[in-house]
Amino acid sequence: MRYALVPxxxxxxxxxxxxxxxxxxxxxxxxxxxxxxxxERQAQLDEATRGVAETLDDVAEDLRFAGELMSQPGxxxxxxxxxxxxxxxxxQYKVLIAYDASGKEWLRMLDRRMGKQVARAPVLAQMAExxxxxxxxxxxxxxxxxxxEEGGLDSLRVMATALPVDEQGxxxxxxxxxxxxxxxxxxxxxxxxxxxxxxxxxxxxxxxTSTSDATLADWFRRLEAEGSSLVPGFTTxxxxxxxxxxxxxxxxxxxxxxxxxxxxxxxxVFTPIRVRGGSHWAAATLVSTATLRAHQQALIWRLLAAxxxxxxxxxxxxxxxxxxxxxxxxxxxxxxxxDQLAHLHDKTQKILDHIPxxxxxxxxxxxISAVNQVLRERMPPDAIGAPLETAFPQAPAPVVSRIRAxxxxxxSESRAHGILGETLVLFGEEGRFNLHAVPLEARHPExxxxxxxxxxxxxxxxxxxxxxxxxxxxxxxxxxxxxxxxGTPLGVVRGRAEYVLGKLGREHPQGPGIAVIIEQIDxxxxxxxxxxxxxxLQPTAVRPVPLISLLRDVQELLRMEVERRGVRFEVxxxxxxxxxxxxxxxxxxxxxxxxxxxxxxxxxxxxVTLSAAAPEAEPxxxxxxxxxDDGCGIPREHxxxxxxxxxxxxxxGQGTGLGLTMVAHVxxxxxxxxxxxxxxxxxxxxxxxxxxxxxxxxxxxxG
Numbered sequence: 001m002r003y004a005l006v007p008x009x010x011x012x013x014x015x016x017x018x019x020x021x022x023x024x025x026x027x028x029x030x031x032x033x034x035x036x037x038x039x040e041r042q043a044q045l046d047e048a049t050r051g052v053a054e055t056l057d058d059v060a061e062d063l064r065f066a067g068e069l070m071s072q073p074g075x076x077x078x079x080x081x082x083x084x085x086x087x088x089x090x091x092q093y094k095v096l097i098a099y100d101a102s103g104k105e106w107l108r109m110l111d112r113r114m115g116k117q118v119a120r121a122p123v124l125a126q127m128a129e130x131x132x133x134x135x136x137x138x139x140x141x142x143x144x145x146x147x148x149e150e151g152g153l154d155s156l157r158v159m160a161t162a163l164p165v166d167e168q169g170x171x172x173x174x175x176x177x178x179x180x181x182x183x184x185x186x187x188x189x190x191x192x193x194x195x196x197x198x199x200x201x202x203x204x205x206x207x208x209t210s211t212s213d214a215t216l217a218d219w220f221r222r223l224e225a226e227g228s229s230l231v232p233g234f235t236t237x238x239x240x241x242x243x244x245x246x247x248x249x250x251x252x253x254x255x256x257x258x259x260x261x262x263x264x265x266x267x268x269v270f271t272p273i274r275v276r277g278g279s280h281w282a283a284a285t286l287v288s289t290a291t292l293r294a295h296q297q298a299l300i301w302r303l304l305a306a307x308x309x310x311x312x313x314x315x316x317x318x319x320x321x322x323x324x325x326x327x328x329x330x331x332x333x334x335x336x337x338x339d340q341l342a343h344l345h346d347k348t349q350k351i352l353d354h355i356p357x358x359x360x361x362x363x364x365x366x367x368i369s370a371v372n373q374v375l376r377e378r379m380p381p382d383a384i385g386a387p388l389e390t391a392f393p394q395a396p397a398p399v400v401s402r403i404r405a406x407x408x409x410x411x412s413e414s415r416a417h418g419i420l421g422e423t424l425v426l427f428g429e430e431g432r433f434n435l436h437a438v439p440l441e442a443r444h445p446e447x448x449x450x451x452x453x454x455x456x457x458x459x460x461x462x463x464x465x466x467x468x469x470x471x472x473x474x475x476x477x478x479x480x481x482x483x484x485x486x487g488t489p490l491g492v493v494r495g496r497a498e499y500v501l502g503k504l505g506r507e508h509p510q511g512p513g514i515a516v517i518i519e520q521i522d523x524x525x526x527x528x529x530x531x532x533x534x535x536x537l538q539p540t541a542v543r544p545v546p547l548i549s550l551l552r553d554v555q556e557l558l559r560m561e562v563e564r565r566g567v568r569f570e571v572x573x574x575x576x577x578x579x580x581x582x583x584x585x586x587x588x589x590x591x592x593x594x595x596x597x598x599x600x601x602x603x604x605x606x607x608v609t610l611s612a613a614a615p616e617a618e619p620x621x622x623x624x625x626x627x628x629d630d631g632c633g634i635p636r637e638h639x640x641x642x643x644x645x646x647x648x649x650x651x652x653g654q655g656t657g658l659g660l661t662m663v664a665h666v667x668x669x670x671x672x673x674x675x676x677x678x679x680x681x682x683x684x685x686x687x688x689x690x691x692x693x694x695x696x697x698x699x700x701x702x703g
Contacts, residue, residue, distance in 0.1 A: 033292060034267070034289070034292070036332075037267065037287075037289065037292060038248045038267050038269060041248075041267065041269045041285060041287055042248060042269045042271070044190070044285075044339075045269050045270075045271055045283060045284075045285055046271055047187075047343070048187040048188045048190055048283075049187075049188070049271055049273050049283050051187035052184055052185055052187055052188065052273050052281070052283075053273050053274060055184045056184065056273065056275050056281075057276070059092075059142075059159055059177070059179060060140075060142045060159070060161070060275070060276040062086065062090065062093075062177075063142060063159060063160070063161040063175060063177060064139075064140055064161060065086075066082075066083065066086060066096070066175050066177070067139065067161055067162070067163045067164065067174075067175050068164065069082045069083075070098050070107075070163055070173065070175055071163045071164045071172055071173075076107065077671050077691070079098070079107055080107065080109065083096050083098075083107065083109045084109055087109055087110075087111050088112075091111075092179050092180045092181070092182075092183060092184070093111060093177050093178070093179060093180075094110070094111045094156070094178045094179070094180055095108070095109070095110055095111065095123070095124075095127065095177070095178035096108070096109045096175070096176070096177045096178075097109075097124075097127050097128075097131070097175070097176050097177075098173060098174075098175045098176075099128070099131040099135075099173050099174045099175070099176070100172075100173045101135065101166075101170060101171060101172055101173050103128065103131060103132045103135065103174075105128070106173075123156070123158075123178060126145045126146070126158050127145070127158045127160070127176045127178060128176075129145070130143050130144070130145045130158040130159070130160040130176050131143075131160045131174040131175075131176045132174075133160070134160040134161050134162045134171075134174045134176070135162050135171050135173075135174050137162060137277060138162065139161065139162045139163060139164050139165060139171060140161060140162075140276065140277075141161060141162070141276060141277030141278070142159055142160070142161055142275050142276045142277045142279070143159070143160045143161065143277065143279075144157055144158065144159055144160075144203075144204045144275065144279055145157055145158035145159075145160075146203070146205045146207070147203055147205075147207065147209065155180055155181050155182040155209075155210060156178055156179065156180055156181070157178075157179050157181050157203075158176055158177070158178055158179075159176070159177055159179055160174055160175065160176035160177070161174065161175060161277075162174050163175065185201065185209075185211050188201065188211065188283060190342075194287065196261070196262070196287055196288040196290065196291065197285050197286070197287045197288075198213040198215070198216055198259070198260065198261060198285065198286045198287075199211065199212060199213055199216075199283070199284070199285055200212050200213065200216045200217075200220070200237075200241075200283070200284045200285075200286065201281065201282070201283050201284075202238075202241050202242065202281060202282040202283075203281060204275065204279040204280060204281060206242045207220075208220050208221075213260070215259060215260035216234075216259060216260075216286070219231060219234060219258070219259060220238065223235060223238065230255070230258055231255045231258055231259060232255070233249055233250070233251040233252065233255050233268070234251070234255065234259060234268075236249060237249050237268050237270060237284060237286075240270065241270050241272075241282035241284055242282065244272040244274075244280050244282065245270070245272070246270065246271040246272060247269070247270065248267060248268065248269045248270075249267070249268045249270075250265060250266075250267060250268075251265065251266040251267070251268055251286065252265065253265050256286075256288060259286060261286060261287075261288040262288050262290050264288050264289055264290035264293055265288075265289050265293065266286055266287060266288045266289060267286070267287050267289060268284055268285070268286045268287075269284065269285055269287075270282060270283065270284035270285075271283060271284075355372070355374070356374065357374065357452055357453060357454045357455075358371070358372060358374040358375035358378070358452070358453035358454075358455075359371065359372045359374075359375065359450060359451070359452055359453075360372075360375055360388075360391060360450070360451040360452075360453070361446075361447045361449075361450055361451075362388060362407060362447075362448060362449045362450075362451065363445060363446055363447070363448060364445045364448045366387060366388055366404075366407070367385060367386065367387055367388075368383050368384055368385065368386055368387075368388065368390065368391060369384070369385075369446045369447055370384070370447070371383070371384070371391075374453075375391070375453065378427050379391050380393060388400075388403065388404055388407065388451075389404070392426050392427070394425070394426070394427055394428040395424070395425055395426050395427075396425055399424050399425060399426065402419070403435065403451070406418075406419060406435060406437045406451075407437045407449050407451060409437070410437035410438065410439045410449055411437075411439050411448060411449050413439075414439050415439065416436060416437065416438045416439070417436075417437045418434065418435060418436040418437070419433070419434065419435040420434050421433075421434060421456060426453070431455060431456075432455075432456040433453060433454060433455060433456060434452075434453075434454035434456060435451065435452070435453060435454075436450075436451070436452040436454075437449060437450070437451055437452075438450040438451075438452065486524070490521055490524055490525060493517075493521060494518060494521045494522070494525075497514050497517045497518050497521070498518060500514055501514045501515065501518070541583050542581050542582060542583060542670065542693075543581070543582075543583075543584075543693070544579035544580070544581065544693035545579055545580050545581075545582045545584045545587060545693070546579050547573060547577055547579065547580055547612060547623070547625075548573050548575070548577065550584060550587060550588060550591075551571050551573055551591070551610065551612075552571075553588060554571075554588060554591045554592055554595065554610075555569065555571055557588075557592060558592065558595055558596070558599070561596065561599060562599060562608075565599055565600075565602070565604065565606075566604035566605060566606075567599050567602050567604070567605075567606045567607070567608055568605075568606070568607050568608065569595070569599070569608045569610075570607070570608070570609045570610070571609075571610045571611075572609065572610070572611040572612075573610075573611065573612045574612070574613070574614070576614070577612055577614055577623065578614065578623070578692050578693070579692070579693045580623060580690050580691065580692060580693055581670070581671075581690075581691045581692065581693035581694075582670055582690065582693075583670075586666045586669075586670075587666075587670075587690070589662070589663075589666065590663050590666050590667060590688065591610070591625070591627075591688075593659045593660065593662065593663050594627050594660075594663060594686055594688070595608065595610065595627060596659075597659065597660070598627055598628075598629035598631065598684065598686075599629075600631075601629055601631030601632050601633070601683075601684060602629050602630065602631035602632075603631070603632075606629065606630055606631055607629065607630050608627070608628070608629045609626075609627070609628045609629075610625070610626070610627050611625075611626050611628075612624065612625050612626070613626070614692075621691075621692065622672065622673075622689040622690060622691055622692070623689070623690050623691075623692055624687055624688075624689055625687070625688040625689075625690060626685060626686070626687050626688075627685070627686045627687075627688075628683065628684070628685045628686075629683050629684055629685075630682070630683040631683055631684065632680070632681065633678045633679050633680040633681050633682055633683055633684055634676075634678040634680065634684055635680050636680065639676065639678060642660055642676065643660050643661055643663075643664045643674070667688055667690070670690065670691065671691050672688060672689050672690045672691060673689050674686065674687070674688060674689075675687040675689070
């Protein structure tokens with residue numbers, strides 16, 4: 001019996017040793033897993049906040065760039081164009097205001113899409129306050145405002161910086177921008193993709209943003225109001241976040257349950273998001289360890305059962321433990337690879353969405369599998385998964401067939417094919433495009449071929465403007481030479497012709513012929529004067545001009561011509577229209593030339609309407625003067641030529657082709673611009689955008 005107890009005692013000792021060893025191993029494994037869990041969450045949060053910090057640095061860089069532009073010499077119109085380009089390039093910017101060294105506003109730009117919705121008095125007051133505080137800091141430092149609480153504008157922030165300092169070392173002013181930060185914190189969504197995770201995001205003033213979890217935000221406000229001690233770990237977390245620290249904190253099960261994380265221990269990892277100038281946001285993720293704990297408990301029961309059942313097979317159990325550790329390492333490595341692949345996929349998609357060309361991916365059977373942002377905005381919403389033809393529903397059938405042949409040729413020959421610089425109708429309107437079909441490796445059937453669409457319409461417009469400028473420069477050089485070489489001989493010929501006509505008398509048989517000579521010489525002289533006026537525009541004395549009285553003069557000047565042609569000429573101008581900054585004679589010349597062309601384009605009984613409208617978005621912007629007729633219209637192929645010198649569609653002898661060229665010069669010389677719309681057989685609409693005179697502006701001269 002005593003010897004029989006020995007195996008039992010040995011078995012008990014073995015079981016006890018195994019049990020102690022198992023519990024020791026589990027405790028070590030638990031600590032390692034908790035540490036690894038915290039490290040992974042910290043790395044994930046750091047990666048997400050790094051993208052947010054880069055976005056905030058981009059805003060600070062834009063502010064610095066805008067400040068440098070504002071500090072450069074230039075007119076107000078030039079600064080407006082520069083700031084308008086900045087607003088249109090970055091969709092998150094809603095309002096941009098520049099202030100002088102005393103904090104007085106001198107330039108305000110609003111985003112056309114929703115600038116007026118957010119530019120209310122409280123918002124403007126916060127922008128002015130941020131600019132005032134920025135003036136007290138070195139240039140380059142970014143000053144941020146508190147969140148916009150009123151009107152659901154929690155995502156809006158004011159960011160301001162001082163302009164470069166003057167010779168006395170004082171800032172020359174400040175620039176402030178109202179930024180919609182909703183998209184800035186998009187990278188943090190991947191952190192909260194785990195259902196057991198909660199996000200807390202504190203702004204630069206230490207208050208939670210709308211991106212934060214609602215339960216955590218409620219507890220934050222409760223702490224602010226009551227100073228509750230029910231969640232001491234959460235209180236410590238908030239304090240360290242406000243101090244700009246980085247690290248991790250454990251939370252007890254009771255505290256985690258109160259914070260909405262379930263009744264299990266939790267881990268809070270936190271890190272600051274630095275902003276230039278010393279301020280910071282702070283982000284934290286609170287993650288429940290319920291899944292980790294359940295896994296550990298299940299592992300304990302499995303190991304205990306295995307120890308009781310296979311006490312005699314300790315070697316097998318040891319092998320199992322080693323394999324389990326290797327499997328865990330492999331799983332962690334696989335998870336890291338999956339995270340890397342997800343990050344690369346997200347980064348690739350962002351790159352494709354931000355390139356200016358359209359990119360379309362096609363499967364092996366020719367269906368659309370993916371598109372980037374440029375094409376997504378111009379394609380039907382149901383194009384994904386559909387054939388290639390669905391991407392261009394407004395394109396003619398021959399164009400679509402040609403694109404299909406391009407893609408098939410690239411796939412079959414395994415090399416890129418392209419259509420370069422051709423005029424095509426792809427999206428309802430004729431445009432100039434480059435098309436490239438690029439074959440990929442056949443490993444992935446979902447993306448076999450890429451179709452790249454480059455819209456060259458803007459490049460074509462720039463080429464047209466450059467060509468027109470070259471033509472105008474050539475005309476200016478020729479005009480002086482023509483006037484010198486032809487003007488004097490013509491004067492001599494006309495004098496001799498008048499002398500002969502005076503001697504012969506108009507009743508002489510040769511009198512009408514000599515009169516024709518004099519008339520044709522006068523016509524050539526008028527053309528020379530127009531050429532000289534065109535090439536040698538005089539300095540323009542700009543002053544406030546009431547538009548209503550000037551339009552009455554235009555209407556009176558055209559009355560005889562209108563009655564002679566049987567055309568109805570109407571003028572519609574609101575009484576509240578502000579005065580324009582113009583030379584009254586040159587503005588009258590522009591309107592008379594445009595109105596005469598409209599009358600000449602109309603047949604008897606035609607209608608010509610001259611109207612004006614004040615700007616809506618900018619109080620001191622451009623007035624739109626619109627002249628519309630229902631005449632013959634302009635052929636599409638001539639639309640880009642109507643403002644070229646000597647181009648005319650009138651009969652020979654009825655026009656020099658310099659009238660509209662002079663109009664374009666005068667408008668451009670006043671800081672305005674022209675817009676032309678016409679359809680052959682249905683009429684023409686010319687819009688002149690003319691600057692408004694500022695109430696306090698003195699008379700100034702522009703060349």
